[in-house]
Amino acid sequence: RPRLVIAIDGPAASGKGTVAKKLAEHLGVPYLDTGLLYRAVARDVEARGGELEDATAAVSAAQSIDAQSLCDPGLRGPLAGDKASIIAKIPAVRAALLDYQRNFAKSSAEGAVLDGRDIGTVVCPEADIKIFVTASDEARAQRRYLEHQGRGENVAYEVVLEDLRRRDARDRDRSVAPLEAAGDALHLDTTTLDADAAFAAVLALIAAQI
């Protein structure tokens, strides 16, 4: 098999993370969830008593991110995601996180899978395979809603939908590295697909490409 760097992008709760993780396991290559980087920066800024809009504080936090700082179950929730999208608008923060992501993409002789918002467009524009994963707003909100229910959290579906749309808009409308498909990305809509079906669809897309 050739060395493959695979870039998977898409909005929140599109299923990109699930597909990316399964794909990395299947190929036996390392996987980086780049959203964790932005989440960890927001966490560290606040832990140091700073404001999320403070570019200097955020850049300094971004410069000290390492693999260890990503191993924190507290980073996974929607509030951490929302905070991440605020610091993710700061161009110097994005620049400070580029080397970490590019080094990760080069770290294994077998290749790598990275997921995020700008992997195919900015981080790894030379990726061998780019996939842009989408799903309807309602399907994505329904997934998040069920995750909340599973954790015993009582959040209204409408609130979940509203939060998702606000975060997507922030990611899509920012001036640097906005959420968008690379021109050469393959598209996958997971609206009617469960995790297994989405993974099968991705394998089929890749098989057709290589």
Ligand code: C5P
């Ligand atoms: O993917 P996840 O939901 O963990 O991402 C959290 C936030 O981090 C996103 O809403 C986005 O603002 C930011 N992000 C980004 N670029 C990436 C990955 C995440 O701007 N490559």
